[in-house]
Amino acid sequence: MSQSLSAEQLQLDANESPKLLASPLAITNSALVKNRIFKSAMSEQLGDKNFLPKPQLAHLYKVWAQGGTGLLITGNVMIDRSALGEPNNVVLDKDSEIEPFKKWAQAGTENNTQLWMQLNHPGKQSPKYLSPEPVAPSVVPLAKALQSGFNTPKALSDEEIVAIIERFAVAAARAKEAGFTGVQIHGAHGYLVSQFLSPHHNRREDKWGGSLENRMRFVREVYKAIRSKVGESFPIGIKLNSADFQKGGFSEEDSMQVMKALQDDGINLIEVSGGNYENPSMMGARVKNSTAAREAYFLDYAEKARKLLSIPLVVTGGFRSARAMESALTTQATDMVGIARPLSVDPDLSNKLIADINHKISLKPLSTGVKALDFMAMLNITWYEQQLSLIGHGKSPKPNMSAWISVLRTFASMGTTAFKKRRA
Template sequence: MPARRYDSAAVDVSPLGQPLKFEFSGKVAKNRFYKASMAEDLATWNVDNLEERGIPTKELIDLYRIWGENEWGIIATGNIDIEFDMLDAVGDAIITPECPLSGPRFEAFQEMAKVTKANGSLIVAQLTHPGRQLAARIREDTIAPSAIQHPPKNGSVYAKPREATKEDIARVIDGFAHAAEYLDKAGFDGIQLHGAHGYLIAQFLSELSNQRTDEYGGSIENRLRFVSEIAKEIKRRVRPNFIVGIKVNSVEFQEKGIKPAEARIMCETFQALEFDYVELSGGNHEDIGYGSKKETTLKREAYFLEFVRDIVPHLSQTKKILTGGFRTTAAMVDALHILDGIGLGRPAAQEPRLAADILSGKVASAVRPVDGVVNDVILSLMSAGSQMTQVVRGQEPFDLSDEKAFASFQADLGAHFQRFAAAGGSLEFRGFPEISDPDNTSHPYGVPY
């Protein structure tokens, strides 16, 4: 039985196939589809030897090869951390200032870039520092703009932060810049700074987490200083045609975050820094923002479109990409009246071929998960992780629109959490739920349900 899909009005999808030129780097994406970042958990991991962490594996490289074969204009990686022990998650790729421009790690990143770009896609690496969102099981202490500990959430306990010193800030700036230079030389087309979802850059931007009294705190101009210094140092080290983008967060535009009146200043700063694009997203670990609460929100396909309308007038040369909720071609095409690119995350895990299938007219929308999945961040992220793992094992991702398949996944997810609890925080535990039902693993990749 074919997967259930969202209903979409019939539209001409050719606008989605139009090239997108970035004004500052001059790079051109072949179409408007942006494969958004997702956690893959497919890099190497070693509990004791930090230098053996975060090297792209054959499985991670294969995953990006598959997306590269399927007409995504721009493909953004999952988090690439800039410290071996201050990372978003076990299994992330990692590049620190100590990583040389040679050797197995560098060669793995070179191969990752090569296979992703083979069919004309651009590959952009998402660079991240978790700041106060560092899990305490990875390391007990961390740095943040201010010594404000992240409250426990969904069973996660976070590291205790101290206020970052000027030396800490210099180390982070060097870390982002070195990773950008490293990836430029490895053949990547660009990087994206993760300034959303409550990570370190977002922490500096938000008054909620930044209560500093020095030049990095207080006014919006001061809170922008950190990301401005990072961007300038990156630009100093990379080639002129290297894309530099940033992801920002709608939640930070709420009370105690970035006030709406400050949005203009922030956007003008991003453009002055020559960011090629801003990816607009939402949420953080305290309020991820992907769910829908109000009736008006439930009816809005792109969760953050209202936020985007406040931002867009202040960005002319810097391109605008929105990630969060696009599922139908009708909504995607309509959004191009105010946006430059359409970001798709979890649908690209369910259907790595989605961009190609839309542009060819094969489908008009994404697979529609069973009720309850879209608004549950844990179910959404865990199912996407399991589906990506299936892809690199040569399996077609299980069908989230199928009630029976979803029920089986829920059982697998429960078993996964039981194993996590039994591991007692051990860093040996990693990965996403193993799919146990043979009906969910029996289709070879490329053979749809």
């Protein structure tokens, strides 16, 4: 149960190290995370032409493992090579060569680190140059501002839905075979699982749509299919929206009920996020001052969810200081602290946070000064992907790399593809 602590109670000695942040957490009877720092998923864009992980991906996760993070979540690995969210995605399916995944898993589990693979299907959030006819629960296009880059989807048949559920299960079983220590279902940010949950995107009238019970059937069946393949002791988590933050979409009330149902089904961990391509709240859009002061975008929601849940809960988005992280753990609003972009500019950040309660990191605003160019180059995504590429190639990240250099590198590396919408 969450509790309110005064500012005085939360004060730690200036020279004191964080206590809860450094403490272990049992996810299952056989899965112990060494500390409470959770690296949330980021798109690495390090898949090769056969959708296999490049060697740089293994090196990147080796560096993060040595950097002290307790639990690393991979960037979204697609379960179907005909349904990509972005170019250079990694895909794990029945036909994937397993050896590159084993090397990735071995590197990312060094230093007693947990490494979970995030599994995803983009649904209609697949750019038109990758998916001429994307699929979704219903024939509902993305918002008008995005329709130039994303085609109107085809509604999935019942048989196709069942086949996708099986693909999730196969990918999870193969992740376990490769040596990953858990999997996370991507159920947030407007991808396929999230589309099924949303009454705006899911307008079906069969058993997969309509009531919340029907709309959550897809994600529950995905979980159950994975569990049947990996066994009872293998950790399965989910990243779930607190809400979509759009009219007629997935609400906080819906989200709470889905979390409770998944906990009853046996899921082991829930990471809280929010938003989608049409309303990117996970990027910190329109954050209130009170939220910014606590550093975490979804902490207020997590405090409500905590009253319903007994399984580990993770809040990701906005954390920048050891002191704010320790405070969030002390109030029991969250069991782990999720960070992502800060680890792309300082892969050793977790070691520093655990060693010093006063340690914090700031991320500089990114802009060329030309908003249209920033948007076209997806600067707030590609700048960080370039940092990941540097680390993967054995180099140090460049926190002060200019926005202009990043944009030029984006266009140079992608050619005409750089001018096509990859994300919102």
